[in-house]
Amino acid sequence: MNLALPFALLKNSYPQKISDLRNTFAGKQLILLLAFVLLSPLSWAKEAAPVAEDPVLERRMIALSEDLRCLVCQNESLAGSRADFANDLRREIREQMQANKSDREIIDFLVARYGDFVLYRPPVKPATYLLWGGPFAFLLTGAGILFFYLKRRRKQVEEPPLTEEQHRHAEALLKEDKGNNA
Amino acid sequence: MTRFLLPLAAFIVLVGFLAVGLNLKPREVPSPLIGKPAPVFQSQLLHEPERMLASQDNLGKVWLLNVWASWCVSCREEHPLLVELARSGIVPIYGLNYKDKRDLALQWLNQYGDPYTVSVVDPEGRIGIDYGVYGVPETYVIDKNGVIRHKQIGPVTVESLEKKILPLIKELQG
Amino acid sequence: MIPELGNFALILALLLAITQGTLPIIGAARGIPSWVALARPVVQGQFVFLAIAFGCLAYSFVNNDFSVMNVARNSNSELPIQYRIAASWGSHEGSLLLWVFMLAGWSVAVSVFSRHLPDEMVARVLGVMGLVSVGFILFLLVTSNPFDRLLPAAFEGSDLNPLLQDPGMVIHPPMLYMGYVGFSVAFAFAIAALISGEMDAAWARWSRPWTTVAWVFLTIGIMLGSWWAYYELGWGGWWFWDPVENASFLPWLVGTALVHSLAVTEKRGSFKSWTVLLAICAFSLSLLGTFLVRSGVLTSVHAFATDPTRGVFILAFLVIVIGSSLLLFAWRAPKVGLGGKFDLVSRESMLLANNLLLMVAAGSVLLGTLYPLIMDSLDLGKISVGTPYFEAVFVPLMTPAIFLMGLGPLARWKQASLPELMLRLRWAFGVSVVTALLMPFVMGEWKPLVSFGLLLAFWIIATIFVSIRQRLHNSGQGGLFTKLAKQSRSYYSMHLAHFGIAVFIIGVTLVNGYETEKDVRMEIGSTVTMGGYTFRFNGASPVSGPNYQAMRGDIDVLRNGEKIRVMQPEKRTYNASGMAMTEPAIDTGFLRDLYVALGEPLEDGAWVVRVYHKPFVDWIWFGCLLMAFGGILAVTDRRYRLKVHNKHVETATVAEDKRAASNPRLSTGGKKA
Structure with missing residues (x-):
């Protein structure tokens, strides 16, 4: 089967800007590291840092964007798409979340620009009764x-x-x- | 025994929709911004980064906003038409250089011609999000009061110019 | 030369299909034995020519004949041989050729395994299949000829989509198509019965094994598709409610209803017209799926490159095939008898209720799939209908169906008593509620949805136990094993398939409830821990595949400090198309999958890596396999095995079945549930 936009199928929600979390927790980590040295055979290995600056917010962003449609893709959610467009909108959602906008407000923002088409959960209105x-x-x-x-x-x-x-x-x-x- | 005809009736209705569906374009999403004030923006000019253009500066005239980029293949398709339209002087065309690099964009305009009164840059696609841009090229017709009256998704064609865009512009200018 | 030969074979096959679709049917109606006798040889001839045509296409692919457009567009000289063969059904044209080839295969199977059926019946069945074949071969020749030449020939092919270069792709479409096309047999039997006006228990008995086999193929096909999406798309989802997935799911739902309804028609002579309608629906939905995928009316990740003339052709074909079948149905069905009597509470009515739920579910999925199209064609705006809608609608509809799934096998035919059933099942219900409430604690956290899903699964399992216990209790003398051996295969097959549903639900519930995922930047030597496993990243290095370049990550998996396995996810770039693909590494286990995918490279050999821990995810596909095994077991039941009786004996038995069907005592025989 021919997939018209197959490269868009691959998931990528890795944000581009990554700040280094480890510095913030350096002190704590040192103690942890010492504990590891003493207790674990993996003593020298360090725990990999999460990609997202704020994993909790990231989860909220992914959960919201799973119900939103990537317009340029054939049929994919914003969370699942690797397209540039989806990246931009995920960034937009992330920023709005950081600015303390509610999910409702973010959805309204997107619907005002792209119409009901972005919603994978169609709104209840006379045409969708x-x-x-x-x-x-x-x-x-x-x-x-x-x-x-x-x-x-x-x-x-x-x-x-x-x-x-x-x-x-x-x-x-x-x-x-x-x-x-x- | 009409109830045995029900499946057939349901099928006929279904076929009706499918037949209509064959002539629809499922990938074109109409913009909810039509009839609404065009989102306000203020951004650097492509040619003169030290100067800014604000969308309000265009109040009082009918203008086109064309979203383009040097990486966009179908922009090349519509470009000669835009150049010709600009030459005719019917309507000013403003470019929105979407998610592009300045040097590549300038080089592209040198190569294919520059139909734009000015082009503003949108390197991160933020103005694009405000305008609901999802595929480049896109062209907006904006009236004297700064209201979006039409959105052309995909390249402008001779047909769309003659049937929709030009008559609309005439009406709005008149 | 070879493509022209293929084209010629296709034309000959068309002529034979036209013969097959006309003469035997007319012969059966007018009583012309020589025309009736034509059916079998013509079917076999058509099969031979289609085999030649398919062979020619495969030959062109294998030999990289880029003067054939289809090959130039969907293959490449670097492509490994197995994918070159698979590429012959990777395009719209090739997959249609596979479709008609399989239709011919099913027709041959009918012609071979139907020696005990009346000749007129066989002639009608094969005739109907011939007509379907005419439509599809014409479609191929007129709009989508796989042998079209490209002049001048391309120097190199543009490659098969890398997503499809995978063993799963080699078998998924053939399985799925075997299912789709297989329903044409049930459809042909139904139409033959409508034409002849002979719709009885015998008819149901004949078409039942065919329907079951088609259902088995469809089940496996859908399962493979889902599994393929899981490991090939790179983010571990397994079902997306995409229009094309729905297009395969719809015939499955209706086919499942049909399998159950046929059981009632065969054993009790009831629901005849309903069963016929289901058979028509199941195949119609297979055809509708073909239309949706190939006409471009819906946006889907699976859509073929589309062309409006194709859409018009298939739509016209749909109208002819489905429209005339439903018209025939409306004309003939009112004259069909009602069959045996049964009460409001009985196994019949429960099966009918379950049928209703399955059909409502199918109707809802269809509604959700087509609603954007409906709104758009009425100019009401564009909307999207996705996973949130389908989940909100599907789960509430399936819940009562699963409840009935437990009750049905225990209820008596004809007349059951609710209080008695409740009495018999009170322990099953109690046990499943308690287990469902407690199990989530074992998994580490109590979640209401998990408990609910488990309740459904345990309910199925508990009722299976009750049913078997009761059955053994009523099986007279003998030890446990003699008693177990006494039960028919079809009895076990039912429970096996139902058990498969339970396993499937457990998989879905637990993976949705307890899946964990981490997105991390891994430097060389750094670790991430999840679900009791530690993943240590040893870096990524370049490797070359036959037609791609890749970066291959090297990740040790440790449990309690001990290295248990190495995982090597890849990030590939295909030479011909330049397309990037993520190949995750998966460690499959009975209780969990570990799933690792490479993201983007960072500085100093570090990579963004995504790690998943997916408990019980393989139970989803294992459950589907169990359902399919159930179907296979059902077909091997001795009732369906080829009998060496001569036709007279066979038709006599059938006639008795017919009478027996009108009297429940006889048809259930000594076997009271």
Whole structure:
């Protein structure tokens, strides 16, 4: 199968600017390091630093952007896309989060610029009532039809009495088929 | 026994939508900014970095904002049309040099011609986000009151110019 | 020369398909035995010519004949041989050829394994399949000829998409297509039954194994696709609710409903018209999927390069095939009898309710997939419908279905009693609730959604135990093993498939609940710890593949300070296309996967590395495999094995089945559930 924008498929949410966390915690780390030296055979190895400046905020950003669509990609979330465009928007979301904007405000910001198309969770409005209500309408209608059909059907169906010949066949069948008819 | 016709009816409706769907462009997303004031920006000029252009400076005239970049392949496709349009003097075209490097952008304009009254730079794509740019090239028609009236997604073509953009500009200028 | 030969073979196959689609059907209607007898040889001839055509295409790929457009666009001389073969179904044209080739294969299988069926029936079934084949071969020849020449020939091919250069890609599409195309057999049986007006238990018995086999292929195909996405796309997701994934999932849902409904039709003679409708729907959705992927009406990561004339052609084909089938259905179905009597609470009605839930789920997935198209065509604006919608809708619909899955096998045919069922299942319910509440603590943290998912899974498992215990209890004399051996394969197959669902749910629940992920900058020698494992980065070094250059990371995995394995994720750049690919390294385990992917290089040999710990993720695919095994086991049940009886005996039994079906006592025989 031909994928038209396959390079956009690869996930990349690695931020470009990385500040060095280790400096901030140098003191603490030294103590930890000493503890490691004494306790662990891995003593010389140092723990790798997370890429994100603020892992908690990063998780929030990823969670939000998983429900948003990357417009330039074929069909991918902002979190899942490696496209430049997705990188920019992730940066934008990250910055807005740092500026204490709520998820709602960020979504409104994006919808104002790109329309409802960016939302993987379509908003509930008159044009999408059928979308959101459809499945439950299907279920209710189906269950209703099923119920009344079964009730009516029970009255319609009569057990045909077996004829003499059918009885003989049946007996023969039972004998022959015993044990292999699930 | 009409109930046995229901699946067929549902199928016919479905086919109707699919048939219409064949002529739609699923990748073109209409801009919610149409009919709304164009987002305000202030940025350096491409040719003279020490000078700035603010979008409010264009109030009172109808203008085009064309988003372009030297790395954008389909920009080359529309470029001759823009150059021609600029020469005709019907409408000023402002360029938004989107996520580009200055030297590459200048070189590109030297090579293909410069239709822009001025080009402003948007190296990090921030103005782009405000305008809802998602694919380059894009062209916005902005009226005298600074309201976005039309957005052309993808390269400008002879057809889109003649059928939509030029008549609209005439109407807005008139 | 070879491509022209292929083209010629394709044209001959078309002529045979036209013969196959007309004469046998007319012969069956008018009672002309010689026309009826044509069906089998014509089918086999068509298969031979399609095999030649497919062979020619594969030959052109293997020999790098870049004067063939299809080869020039989808292959490259550096491409390893196995991917050159796979590239023959990697493009739109080639995959369609595979489609018709498989259709011919299924037709041959029907012609061979149907010696015990009445000749007229076989003629009609093969005739319908012939008509489908006509449509697809025409489509190939008119809009998508895989043998089109490129003049002057290209010097070098532009390469197969690197994402597809993977063993998973070699088998995923053929499996999936075997499933799609396999439903054409169930469809053909249904149409043949509608044409002849003979719709009875015998019809259900004949088409049941075919449907099951198609369902097995589709299950495996979807599973492979999901697994492939997991290890090839580089970020460990396994299902994205992409329109094209949905297009394969829809026939699966309807096919699952069909498999169950056929069981009732066969055993009890009920739901005949419903079963026929499901058979039509399952195949129609396979065709609809073809349309969605190839017409460009939806944006999807899987979409083929599209062309409007193709869309118009397939749409016209859909209208003819599906429209006429549904018209035939509306005309014939009202005359179909109702079958055996059953109560509001009975195994029949539970199966019907489960069918309803599956169909509602399928309807909802279809609605969500097409809604953006519907809104756009009514000019109501553009929206996206993605994972959040599908999850919000799908889970609530499947919950009652899974509850019924536990009840159904224990309920009696014809008439069951709810209080009695509740009494019998109270322990199963209690045990599953308690286990579901406690299990998350074992995993380290209690989460409501995890508990809920586990409840569904344990409920299935507990009810399977209750069912088997009861069954053994009612199996007369003998030790445990004799009793176990007494039960039919189809009984075990049902439980195996249901157990597969439970395993699948456990996998999904636990990986969603407890997956951990870290994005770290790893310098040479630095470590990251996760889920009790320590990953030590030893640097990355360049390696050359057959048609790509790569940086290969070297990461030791340590547990309790002991090195247990080396993981080597790669970052590749393909020579021909210049495309970059992330090849993660995965350590597969029964209880967890360790998943490592390289990000970007940093200074001094350091890399951004993404590490995942995914508990129980393989249970997702293992569950699918169990479902498929269940299906395979069902087909090997002795009822379906080829009997060496002559036709007379066979048709007589069928006639008795027909009567038996109208009387539940006979059809369930000595086996009361």
